[in-house]
Amino acid sequence: MPIVLGPKGPDYTVIVIGAGAAGLAAADALGRRGVRVVVLEEEPRIAEPWRGRHEKLTLNTHRALSALPGLAYPPRTAAFPNKDAIVGYLEDFARARGIRVEFGTAVERIERRGNGWLVHTGRETLSARNVIVATGRDRLPWTPDWQGKATFTGKLVHAADFGTAHDYVGKSVLVVGAGNSTCSTTSPVPTPRPSGCQPGRVRH
DSSP: OOOOOOOEEEEEEEEEEOOSHHHHHHHHHHHTTTOOEEEEESSSSTTHHHHTSOTTOBOSSOHHHHSOTTOOOOTTOOSSOBHHHHHHHHHHHHHHHTOOEEETOOEEEEEEETTEEEEEESSOEEEEEEEEEOSOTTOSOOOOOOTTGGGOOSOOOOGGGOOOGGGGTTOOOOOOOOSHHHHHHHTTSOOSSOOSOOOOOOOO
């Protein structure tokens, strides 16, 4: 199938795909060294995935270890910032550092061309000597294809779509997994028995 190029856009030294923490930090480090860089983000705002998470979500690392280079979290921020604090911080970082972000720009394909790359978006084709993919390892929620999943009559919810604790009041809930997502989603759920992360065994 032949490659159909979109309208030719400007040339950059570096294109960063993704305006999350990693993408913003990379763009800032390059910009401070005089490198011409642009960040492409398919969402309409910075930190859009954080905005859609459940209301009690916080970082699982201390704010002192989670700040981007050169900009600390504001005074009085909780030790483990909640999602609203994270969104505000990332917006402040991009604004303070003058990082150029092209919102609503979904990258469909990147292609090697000579000594550089072509980055195909829905609107145009950009060229760059280097491309940094900073879209996140766990950007898309994934649920295992368990036996019986198709015939399960209850509600199957990924942690990314947890909602609020009130959605589960009075219901019988089985949480699969014992990682950070389990701690953040089970802690706010009202229960007459001890809640939170408890050691246990997962039956396969």
